[in-house]
Amino acid sequence: MANKRAVRGATINAESRRFNLPQIEADGDWLDERTAIDGASPTLRTTVTAEAARTIISRNSSPDIGFDRSINPYRGCEHGCIYCFARPSHAYLDLSPGLDFESRLFAKPNAAELLRVELAKKGYVVRPIAFGTNTDPYQPIESDWRITRACIAVLAEHDHPLTITTKSDRVTQDIDLLAPMAAKGLAAVCLSITSLDPRIAMTLEPRAPAPARRLAAVRKLSDxxxxxxxxxxxxxxxxxxxxxxxxxxxxxxxxxRAAFFIPVRLPHEVAPLFRAWLDTHFPERAGKVMAVIRELRGGRDNDPDFHSRMRGQGPWAELLRTRFQIACRKHGLTGERLTVRCDLFRPPKGAQGELF
Known part of the structure; x- marks a missing residue:
């Protein structure tokens, strides 16, 4: 495996499924021509486009996940995790799930305003709102845009429950909002940590905080x-x-308090991106990795079926579950469920009245 730190996760900018536009044209940026001018490697810069969202709460009815609604303040994710199941969503923007997904980002600056309006709607039924279900709410651009924090502030104001999943220790910057909510039973956080090996992490999740920083965030949040x-x-x-x-x-x-695990999933365009990543960083074991994944996924690169897609199937899946359960018992992680309470919610007095 190469020791040089990866700048991006995807090694290619693969074609996406077309949903809206007939083609994508080059933007003509002079940096695109830098290689021809002076022989340097082209610099892939991150761009952020403000998006005027019309709604902010997304709903789902999947039997595989423990929430029915979520908020995604951003589209795309600069962390660049090669395995990210959200990559195919960039195809809806007629952008590539490859490098575009991690460099051409979209922010929703009106998210908190929309959230307050939605909470005030007549007949709104409170359920926990999940952050981090698609793209990471604490990816690097949150430091500038602070959209996640603004949404949390609205939920805190009205005692609305939330859960957060992130790979970033930036979540600790919002302890001032989250700790009082947690004291009421309204907030819980899940840190995603896939490897403790810095060399693996730097290619697998090139722009996510190092594993040690995420573990430190677990300690800080718990404390x-x-x-x-x-x-x-x-x-x-x-x-x-x-x-x-x-x-x-x-x-x-x-x-x-507890841990969870999910075998790798490779939906849609993620599979060819992951294969290209394997060929670049782990060529000596790429065949073995994909062979085991197919065993886990019923002979396919990906299993999209409800109930089995999060668990995997066959001997490999059973072995992982057994090892996981034994280790959790050994270290006292007894499987406490992630729960928050819903009985304290106070709806906004009125969408317009609360905005000013």
């Missing part, structure tokens, strides 16, 4: 009284699966 969990997702056969027990040990030592 602040915020129920904190660790998600080992995904587990990648022959790349990260050997770390499963050590990850659980470190999560418990950092104060996590």
């Amino acid at each position: 602040a009284g915020i129920p904190t969990y660790v998600s080992i997702a995904p587990v990648i056969p022959a790349i990260t699966d050997h770390e499963l027990e050590h990850l659980i040990e470190r999560a418990a030592a950092a104060g996590a």
Whole structure:
């Protein structure tokens, strides 16, 4: 495996499915021509486009996940995790799930305003709102845009429950909002940690905070009284699966209340992107990795079926579950469910009255 730090996660900018535009044209940026001018490698810069969202709460009826609504303040994610199941969503913008997904981002600056209006609607029924279900709410641009924080502030004001999943220790910057909510049973946080090996992390999740920083965030959140969990997702056969027990040990030592894991998923355009990443960073084991993934996924690169897609199937899946359960028992992570209460919600007095 190459030791040089990856600048981006995807190694290619693969074609996407077309939903809106007949083609994508080059923007003519002079940096695109830099290689021809002076022989330097072209610089892929991150761009952020403000999007005037019309609604902010997304709803789902999947039987595989424990929430029915979520907020995604951003489209695309600069963390660049090669396995990210959200990559195909960029195809709806007629952009590539490859490099476009991690460099051409969209922010929703009116998210908090829309959220307040939606909470005030007649007949609104409170359920926990999940952050981080598609793209990371604490990716680097949150430091400038602070859209996630603005949404949390609205929920805190009205005692509305929330859960957060993130790979970033930036979540600790919002402890001042989250700790009082947690004291009321309204907030819980899940840190996603896939590997403790810096060399693997730097290619697998090139712009996400280092694993040690995420573990430190687990400790800091736990010490602040915020129920904190660790998600080992995904587990990648022959790349990260050997770390499963050590990850659980470190999560418990950092104060996590429980841990979860999901075998790697490769929906739609993620599969060819992941294969290209394997060929670049792990060519000596690429065949073995994909062979095990197909065993986990019923002979396919990906299993899209409800109930089995999050668990995997066959001997490999059963082995991972057994190892996970034994390690959790050994380190005292007894499987406490991530729960928040819904009985304290106070709706806004009126959408317009609360805005000014």
